[in-house]
Every structure is written in C-alpha cells, then in structure tokens.
Amino acid sequence: MVGTEAYIILSMILFILGAMGVLLQRNAILVFMSVELMLNAANLALVAFARQWNEVDGHVFVFFVITVAAAEVAVGLALIVAIFRTKQSINIDELHQMEG
Amino acid sequence: MSIEVALFVLIGGLAVAAAMMMLLSRNAVHSAMFLILNFVCVAFLYLMLDASFLSMVQIAVYAGAIMVLFLFVIMLLGAEQVVGEVREFRWFNPLVLTLALALLFAVGLALVESQLNDFEPPPPPAQLRVAHAAPDFPAADLYANGDLLFADVEPREATEYVEIEPGTYNLAINLAGDDPALAFPVGSVTVEAGQVLTALAHGGELAFDASGEVLLPEIAVLADDISTVDGRAGRLVIFNAGDNTVNLVDPGSDGVIEAEEVVTTYVAQLAPGAASEPLELNAEAVSWAFVPADNPDDITLRMSDFEIERGTTHLAVVGQYRDVVTTELRPELYRFTADAEPTFGGPRAVGELLFITYVLPFELVAVLLLAAMVGAIVLTQRQVKPKPGRPLRRKVSRPLTSVITSQVGHEVTEPRPQLEAPDETPEPAGD
Numbered sequence: 001m002v003g004t005e006a007y008i009i010l011s012m013i014l015f016i017l018g019a020m021g022v023l024l025q026r027n028a029i030l031v032f033m034s035v036e037l038m039l040n041a042a043n044l045a046l047v048a049f050a051r052q053w054n055e056v057d058g059h060v061f062v063f064f065v066i067t068v069a070a071a072e073v074a075v076g077l078a079l080i081v082a083i084f085r086t087k088q089s090i091n092i093d094e095l096h097q098m099e100g
Numbered sequence: 101m102s103i104e105v106a107l108f109v110l111i112g113g114l115a116v117a118a119a120m121m122m123l124l125s126r127n128a129v130h131s132a133m134f135l136i137l138n139f140v141c142v143a144f145l146y147l148m149l150d151a152s153f154l155s156m157v158q159i160a161v162y163a164g165a166i167m168v169l170f171l172f173v174i175m176l177l178g179a180e181q182v183v184g185e186v187r188e189f190r191w192f193n194p195l196v197l198t199l200a201l202a203l204l205f206a207v208g209l210a211l212v213e214s215q216l217n218d219f220e221p222p223p224p225p226a227q228l229r230v231a232h233a234a235p236d237f238p239a240a241d242l243y244a245n246g247d248l249l250f251a252d253v254e255p256r257e258a259t260e261y262v263e264i265e266p267g268t269y270n271l272a273i274n275l276a277g278d279d280p281a282l283a284f285p286v287g288s289v290t291v292e293a294g295q296v297l298t299a300l301a302h303g304g305e306l307a308f309d310a311s312g313e314v315l316l317p318e319i320a321v322l323a324d325d326i327s328t329v330d331g332r333a334g335r336l337v338i339f340n341a342g343d344n345t346v347n348l349v350d351p352g353s354d355g356v357i358e359a360e361e362v363v364t365t366y367v368a369q370l371a372p373g374a375a376s377e378p379l380e381l382n383a384e385a386v387s388w389a390f391v392p393a394d395n396p397d398d399i400t401l402r403m404s405d406f407e408i409e410r411g412t413t414h415l416a417v418v419g420q421y422r423d424v425v426t427t428e429l430r431p432e433l434y435r436f437t438a439d440a441e442p443t444f445g446g447p448r449a450v451g452e453l454l455f456i457t458y459v460l461p462f463e464l465v466a467v468l469l470l471a472a473m474v475g476a477i478v479l480t481q482r483q484v485k486p487k488p489g490r491p492l493r494r495k496v497s498r499p500l501t502s503v504i505t506s507q508v509g510h511e512v513t514e515p516r517p518q519l520e521a522p523d524e525t526p527e528p529a530g531d
Contacts, residue, residue, distance in 0.1 A: 017123060
C-alpha cells in the first residue's frame with residue numbers, strides 16, 4: 001500500500017506547480033486553470049488523509065470543494081468575458097487601471 | 101516494488117508531467133487538454149485511495165463540465181495564443197521560484213518530522229444493542245450500572261445500537277416502567293473499544309421456579325460483525341437459544357428430509373447458548389431447516405422464506421416459547437437485523453454522511469451555486485437597463501435634426517423657414 005506521505009508529497013508538488021502558474025501566467029484563463037490545479041492538489045491531500053483516518057468526512061469536503069470550484073469557474077469565466085469585451089484583451093499585465 | 105507502488109509512480113508522474121506541460125504549453129487549448137489529463141490522473145489516484153464515488157465525480161464534473169466551460173471560453177474569446185512578450189517585472193520569476201522551493205522545503209520538513217505513516221487512527225466508538233428473544237418475558241427495561249440504558253424493549257424486537265464507553269457494566273432488567281431499584285441483576289458485560297455487541301436476552305419467563313425465584317432471561321453477549329459486506333451479499337449468524345444441539349441444513353426444494361438423504365449442512369453442531377460463525381450468503385430468500393444434531397432427519401424448525409438482505413447482518417435466534425394451550429415449549433425463530441457498514445468511499449457512505457451530518461453545508465453550497473449562476477448572468481449581460489429613477493425624457497429631448505441625422509446617416513439640410521420678409525428688398529416704387 002502506498003503510504004499517505006507519498007500522496008501528500010505528490011499533492012504538494014501539484015499545488016506548487018499550480019501556484020507558480022497563478023503567479024507567472026499572463027493569460028487570465030490559464031491563471032484560472034492553475035487555480036483549478038491547486039484546488040485539485042488540495043483535494044488529493046484531503047482524500048489521502050480521509051483514508052488515513054478511515055473517515056468519509058474528507059470525501060464530503062472534497063465534494064464541497066468541487067462544487068465551490070464549479071461556482072467559481074462560472075463567475076470567473078463570466079468576469080473574463082466581461083473584461084475581454086471592454087479591453088479586447090485578457091492579458092492580466094494590461095489590466096492595471098486600478099493601481100493607485 | 102508492488103503493482104500498486106508502480107501504478108502510483110506511473111500515474112503520479114503522469115499527473116506532474118501533465119501539470120508542467122499545462123504551464124509550459126504555448127497554446128491555451130493544449131493547456132486545457134493537459135489539465136484534463138491531469139484531472140483524469142487524479143481521478144485514478146482517488147480510486148487507489150478507495151474513493152470510488154469521488155473518482156466518478158472528478159471525471160464527470162471536473163474533467164467534463166468545468167473543462168468544457170474553459171474550452172468554450174477559450175474558443176469564444178479566440179485566446180488560444182498565449183501572449184509571449186517579456187513581462188514588466190523581471191525580478192518576479194526568480195522570486196516565485198524561490199518561494200515555491202521554500203514551500204516545498206517547508207512541507208517536506210513537516211512531513212519528515214510528523215512520521216505520518218506511523219499514525220494509527222483512533223478506534224471507532226463501542227456500540228451496544230439489546231435483542232429481546234425471550235417471548236415469555238414481557239417488555240423490559242435494561243439498566244447498566246444502575247442507569248437506564250434501554251427502555252421498553254418489546255419481545256422479539258431489538259433496539260438500535262447506542263454508543264457506549266468501554267468498561268464493565270453490570271446489567272439488570274425489570275419490567276418496563278417498574279421501579280429501577282427492584283431490577284433483577286442478569287450478569288455483566290465487558291465492552292472494549294471498537295466492539296459492536298448485542299446483548300441477547302433469551303429463555304426465562306414471567307414465572308417462579310421451585311425456590312420461588314423469577315425465571316429471568318439469560319443474557320448472551322455476542323460480538324457482531326457489521327463490517328462491510330460484499331455488494332450483493334448479506335451476513336447470517338445463528339444463535340442457539342434452545343436446549344438441544346442443532347444443525348442448520350438445506351432440505352432441498354421438496355422441503356422434507358427423507359431417511360439417508362444427503363443434505364447440505366450450513367451450520368453443524370451448534371450447541372445451546374452458542375453462536376455460529378458469520379455466513380456470507382447471496383441476497384435471496386432461503387428456506388432452510390433446523391434439525392437436532394443427534395437426529396438429522398427430524399426437522400424441528402423451518403426458516404421458510406428467510407430473506408437475506410444485501411448489506412445487512414442478520415441474527416437468527418432459535419428460541420422457544422411456551423404454548424398457551426399445551427403449555428409445552430415450542431421452537432420459534434427470531435430475526436434481528438443490523439445494517440453493515442457501507443463500502444468506504446462508495447456512494448452510499450458519502451451520501452449518508454452528506455444527507456445526515458452535512459445537510460446544512462450542502463444547502464449553503466446549493467445557495468452558493470445559485471448565487472454564482474445569477475452572478476454569471478449579471479456579469480455577461482450586455483445591455484444595462486436604465487434605472488427607474490432616471491428620467492427617460494432626456495433621450496428624446498435632443499433636437500429633432502440630430503435624431504434624424506443619426507438615423508439617416510448624413511446631415512439634414514432643410515430650407516430655413518422664411519418667416520420674416522427680407523427688409524433689404526426694396527418695395528417696388530410705385531406708391
């Protein structure tokens with residue numbers, strides 16, 4: 001049986017890749033996809049811990065995370081479409097008209 | 101290296117590779133495809149972690165619905181090509197790399213220090229129920245160490261399981277609703293952590309023996325096996341509460357056992373006061389029979405159409421009751437059931453928890469989804485309706501010519517009305 005530690009390390013690697021994507025990507029859609037990657041990594045850790053504790057509660061939390069991710073994607077993509085309409089671009093480096 | 105470790109390395113490596121390709125790909129559509137591959141790999145890892153339900157949800161919702169939405173928006177905006185210019189902050193990339201490595205180092209250190217693999221989860225709480233298989237004794241209350249544990253247990257019925265602290269309990273019974281101080285002690289039970297027990301009351305009747313004592317039921321403590329049972333099967337335990345050693349046999353379709361007939365024996369030599377080993381049986385009705393061990397042709401009690409339910413542990417008690425007419429003891433079968441634990445991570449386990457323990461968060465998530473739907477509609481709506489407070493008149497109060505101009509597309513030239521007669525024109529001299 002593969003230990004929980006291995007799954008946590010894998011989930012950590014995926015999480016860091018997602019975080020780097022969020023920080024380094026300039027395409028807003030790719031930033032969103034990186035956020036999904038991070039959520040997935042956290043889900044993997046939750047499922048691994050659920051098996052370790054022999055409790056199904058972790059699975060219910062993953063279920064909620066997936067639902068919230070779906071809601072977030074719906075709103076986020078709507079935002080991206082709205083921004084694209086006004087600025088004709090989804091490069092997030094060009095979106096700093098709000099800086100002080 | 102076992103197959104599971106090899107699979108983990110393969111699938112985990114594929115997941116990491118897909119994530120990296122997603123970040124490095126120059127085309128947003130390719131990135132989305134690599135992300136789908138990553139999600140499918142994670143779904144496979146869920147299967148390896150006994151999370152079968154989540155694995156299906158992952159593929160259907162994440163790799164299916166959410167990624168379709170992503171691809172749709174990428175195509176809609178024509179944003180396939182990732183912008184390639186140098187970004188403004190040159191110091192940003194090394195900083196991010198440093199932070200990522202620091203995070204990896206911190207988590208690795210925490211993992212090494214924690215020794216996660218040596219962790220043992222605490223045992224589940226001990227559970228106890230009472231089954232009343234003494235039909236000649238009326239409904240009873242059961243006391244443990246003087247405290248009321250179960251009230252008004254009817255004959256031939258069992259209570260639900262209750263969680264109980266580990267320890268030794270002195271059990272006492274009394275007629276339902278009677279004075280607890282007068283309860284009759286019937287022995288003790290020792291509960292250990294994680295055990296699931298049935299205190300089975302059998303024998304006894306509301307009568308007095310030769311020395312004037314009440315014939316109390318005996319309490320047999322059975323350790324129940326309610327662990328997960330295979331999807332199409334149920335579990336059957338036989339307890340002998342009679343006076344003779346019995347066998348449980350299948351008399352065949354004709355239902356009778358002729359002399360020298362060879363029959364299938366399921367439980368052999370079940371002594372009085374003993375419980376059989378759990379039998380795992382297919383979920384169907386069985387028509388078996390109990391025969392005395394010393395006279396295997398003489399059926400004493402039939403289990404006619406005894407329904408074995410799937411995912412359930414059945415306790416069948418061969419008891420006896422006193423016939424009111426003949427006042428003889430007659431054999432009788434009692435049936436108590438307990439739900440076996442659902443498969444870990446299966447739809448039933450997750451569903452039970454979701455709809456019993458987590459109903460309120462579930463409702464909140466539903467409201468959140470509704471709010472997200474409304475938000476998406478509001479954000480993407482192109483035209484904003486005028487607010488009701490604003491006067492609409494301003495739009496129509498423009499000069500008529502400019503309205504016509506905007507409609508026709510060119511300037512309207514109309515001859516100015518000559519209201520005043522030109523004074524310059526001299527009147528013809530003639531007056």
